[in-house]
Amino acid sequence: MSKSGLVIMRALSVALSFLLIAVAVVVSVRPVHAAPDADLWPDWQAHDPSSTVEIDHGDWQAVLDRYVTQHAPGVTSFDYAAASRDGGAGMVAGYVDAMTKVSVNALNRDQQFAYWVNLYNALTVKVVLDHYPVDSIRDIDISPGLFSSLLSSGPWGKKLITVEGRTLSLDDIEHRILRPIWRDARIHYVVNCASIGCPALAPEAFDADKLEAQLDQAAREFINHPRAVRINADGGFVLSSLYDWYRDDFGKSDAAFIAHLRKFAGPELTKALGDITELDIADYEYDWALNTR
Structure with a gap:
């Protein structure tokens, strides 16, 4: 390599070192999991208020019945080890796959809400099972982007499924659909991040006919627990x-x-x-x- 080339390489190396230091400083002062803004994707506003179509979440309920244990109000656990060895992972994957084929835009709002929350929770469980064993969902560092592992480790930014021809990540479901459309703080109590500190993974699938009661229950159970x-x-x-x-x-x-x-x-x-x-x-x-x- 020429002398000028070596000079350029050294300059680039120094610049990269300063950039990494700057990123490290930013990481040290920002939250471990900085929250995205609620930013509506207009395409998902479509719905049919007159629709009487009901989505069957029985397959997800079967998973919850089999692998979720409720230890106290608002405290549950999921048996990933059992699901990994006895076919549970296939049950979860089958449910997620079936949900990707639903015509979401043709549903009424309550059906859509139950659909997205159940799909989000099932997809979170699927991601963990796909990478199990792990100690934390943040160890599943698959989100795309430069420095993503430094700034926001975890799977939330990864495009995981396609619904109505659009590829979606967990972040997309929560921050581009659920939060901006419904604008209900109780959403945070029902979407589960597979962590002890998170509001519990509900042992009951969300049902369009009883959403208010389910949302209130999730809020009460989390807020009155010491981790909240x-x-x-x-x-x-x-x-x-x-x-x-x-x-x-x-x-x-x-x-x-x-x-x-x-x-x-x-x-x-x-x-x-x-x-x-x-x-x-x-x-x-x-x-x-x-x-x-």
């Missing part, structure tokens, strides 16, 4: 990082956020909240360990 809200020894609130990543969804002001918590709070949390109008937040926490037995 607890008081530390100094009297400060320790909250789930969910409330940091998606704060605006739960209420932009302290008063609005506290009102959200109060709406679903049980006696213990109601007492802890008292008549406060501002939260003394000591910390945010999240356990990314796999939600397995």
Whole structure:
């Protein structure tokens, strides 16, 4: 290599080193899982209010019945090991494949909501099973893009399925469809990320005929569990990082956020909240360990 070529190579090496240092600094100060904005893809606004078509989620319910254990209200685990060895992975894959063939645009809104939530949860389980054994879903580092493993490890950005001719990732389902169309904070309590810190994987498939009850139940069960809200020894609130990543969804002001918590709070949390109008937040926490037995 010529002398000028060596000079150029050294300059590029130095520049790359500075770039990597800059990225490392950014990573050190940003959240582990920075939340995408809710950004509607207009194509998914299509629906048929008069539709009476009902999607059968019985195959997903069969998976939940077989592999999900409820340990306490709002606390469940999924037996990935058993599903990996006894045909459960095939059951999940079969359900996901069947859902990709549904004409979603022809459904009414409630059917669509149940469809997307059940598909999201099944697809999350499928991703884990496809890479099992893993200690955390964040170990499944398949999202595309330069520095994606540094900035946001995990599978959420990977295009995994095709629905109505459009390729979709988990992020697309949550942030391009569910959040911007329905604008309901309770969505965060029903989409599962296969982690202990996440709201529980519901043992019951979501049903268009009882969505309000299911959404309220999921909100109550998470909010009243210590992994969502607890008081530390100094009297400060320790909250789930969910409330940091998606704060605006739960209420932009302290008063609005506290009102959200109060709406679903049980006696213990109601007492802890008292008549406060501002939260003394000591910390945010999240356990990314796999939600397995």
